[in-house]
Amino acid sequence: MRFSVNVSILFKEVPFLERFARVTEAGFGAVEFWWPGNDEDLNEVARAVRDAGVSVALMNFSAGDMAAGDRGLAGEPDRSEEFRENVPVALELARSVGCRRMNVLLGHELPRMEREEQLTLARENVGFAADEARASGIEVVVEAVNTFENGPYLLRTTGQAVEFVRSVGRPNLRIQHDLYHMQRMEGNLVANLREYMGVIGHVQIADSPGRGQPGTGEIHYAYVLAELEALGYSGYVGLEYNPTTGTTEESFAWLPKDLRDTEVPVEDLRL
Numbered sequence: 001m002r003f004s005v006n007v008s009i010l011f012k013e014v015p016f017l018e019r020f021a022r023v024t025e026a027g028f029g030a031v032e033f034w035w036p037g038n039d040e041d042l043n044e045v046a047r048a049v050r051d052a053g054v055s056v057a058l059m060n061f062s063a064g065d066m067a068a069g070d071r072g073l074a075g076e077p078d079r080s081e082e083f084r085e086n087v088p089v090a091l092e093l094a095r096s097v098g099c100r101r102m103n104v105l106l107g108h109e110l111p112r113m114e115r116e117e118q119l120t121l122a123r124e125n126v127g128f129a130a131d132e133a134r135a136s137g138i139e140v141v142v143e144a145v146n147t148f149e150n151g152p153y154l155l156r157t158t159g160q161a162v163e164f165v166r167s168v169g170r171p172n173l174r175i176q177h178d179l180y181h182m183q184r185m186e187g188n189l190v191a192n193l194r195e196y197m198g199v200i201g202h203v204q205i206a207d208s209p210g211r212g213q214p215g216t217g218e219i220h221y222a223y224v225l226a227e228l229e230a231l232g233y234s235g236y237v238g239l240e241y242n243p244t245t246g247t248t249e250e251s252f253a254w255l256p257k258d259l260r261d262t263e264v265p266v267e268d269l270r271l
Contacts, residue, residue, distance in 0.1 A: 179204065
């Protein structure tokens with residue numbers, strides 16, 4: 001089991017560009033992040049990654065202004081051009097930091113459109129992104145998220161995300177499986193891992209319902225991660241949670257520091 005730290009949600013104690021070095025100091029060797037947005041110089045982001053010496057396990061294409069409530073552009077007709085314009089820019093950043101997996105958020109279901117019409121648009125845009133990414137050896141993933149915190153998001157369950165990916169039909173397209181979001185929406189975490197493992201490109205975790213670190217909620221992560229390990233998942237598990245501790249570093253107590261930059265047997269975790 002390998003872990004990557006999402007610096008868009010963790011280490012908020014310091015500015016974004018300083019978080020990569022904090023990851024290294026905490027003993028981790030890999031990061032992931034949402035699209036940095038217009039406030040960050042992308043060359044400076046790439047420099048911060050290189051200076052910290054971390055790998056980038058995952059990054060997002062632009063999802064709009066997430067702080068203002070946006071949750072993606074690919075399925076929204078008024079933002080479709082904006083999404084396509086971001087694709088080459090995002091891919092250039094991914095190439096510059098050695099990232100080989102990118103996540104697309106589709107956006108909210110719009111009451112003025114038929115759902116299938118909106119999904120057709122999303123398929124076209126995600127297919128475009130996957131085709132562009134494939135030329136660089138980059139895999140694209142599509143995520144289902146919970147509607148309690150994110151509004152009427154287009155893909156809300158594992159089955160919907162899998163069906164969407166299969167309907168797009170690109171060889172480098174899979175799902176990002178966020179166990180926190182799916183616990184909120186449907187439960188059946190282990191059953192769905194067993195059924196859909198072949199379509200899962202990346203996994204993220206937080207505990208439910210508060211989105212804190214593992215051990216702060218209802219998910220039995222010792223069991224769930226052991227099953228993920230038994231099923232042969234070899235990718236990174238992204239830590240995408242809001243720490244319940246005073247500092248981000250304290251929230252890593254469940255993962256011994258000397259094991260944070262290596263393959264960790266699940267039984268060695270403090271869960």
